[in-house]
Amino acid sequence: MGDTMATPEKVLKSSKQRDLVLQILRSSMCHPTADWIYEEARKHMSKISKATVYRNLKILKEEGKIRELSISPGIARYDGDIRMHYHIKCLKCGRVDDLPHVFPQVSIEDVGEATGYQVHSHRMEIMGLCPDCQNDGIRNNQMNRSPIL
């Protein structure tokens, strides 16, 4: 027969570690890096390993429960909010905020016709100076947030 075998679907088990990673991501507002999540996780589960964090981020991403962002070149960041939304990023301190959902929708679908692409999704990133960085000309960036670009 034609190889019509179903996908060798992997059956997931639950794990404390994966739950923790997801919970951290959902309750943080800073679009953190894997390393930041790892440090956070150690506070609740001291023996958790970085490999486990990376593996679970990958699984959660494939499950569609979290999103992997390309905001900083050379480093992946994660977002526990999978709803369609835009980001705004500070050029000075690297902080990334969510844009209010009311941001005007563009009719992206038209792009498909122009390019031949079959459009699935889109993302907009706006860059500038956050309120804090506009004020202090001092290099008081990063606060308690995750790493800088």
Added chain:
Amino acid sequence: MGDTMATPEKVLKSSKQRDLVLQILRSSMCHPTADWIYEEARKHMSKISKATVYRNLKILKEEGKIRELSISPGIARYDGDIRMHYHIKCLKCGRVDDLPHVFPQVSIEDVGEATGYQVHSHRMEIMGLCPDCQNDGIRNNQMNRSPIL
């Protein structure tokens, strides 16, 4: 201490290596990675080192002559076209194309008022399947690291 000294501005010298990197980037249409640029550069200057490529990419970026893209999580890509334009990326093969400049402008500046940010620039990335990938096997949803490039 009235440290009012002017910026210790660094005076750039020209170098064959930097010129080569810039020329490669301007004549390539594939939004390449640093490594791709390095391999390309070796074809013209066999002794060039990867460190030199990285250093020059950084300098060119700071000079504003090229742009660093965040398209693929965990790896930086570069663009020799610094004009404002959008990108469209294939979810299957990872290829990144430019969008026609006619793409409708959004009034981004309004975002400043809503967020308190001082807006400098913005970028839009649209994702989907490129014409080639729409045809062959239907194993989409891969989010792979572009095998192309």
Added chain:
DNA sequence: CTAACTGCAAAGTTTTTGCAATTGC
């Protein structure tokens, strides 16, 4: 029971840095 999951350590990638020699101005 057994396949998924974990911690650890080792390896793989991508990017940066220290240093002596070279080069542009």
Added chain:
DNA sequence: GCAATTGCAAAAACTTTGCAGTTAG
């Protein structure tokens, strides 16, 4: 000359993988 630049190699930063032991179903 002097500082910017280079090649090399080593280090740092980020991510994945192999393996033996553990755990959920």
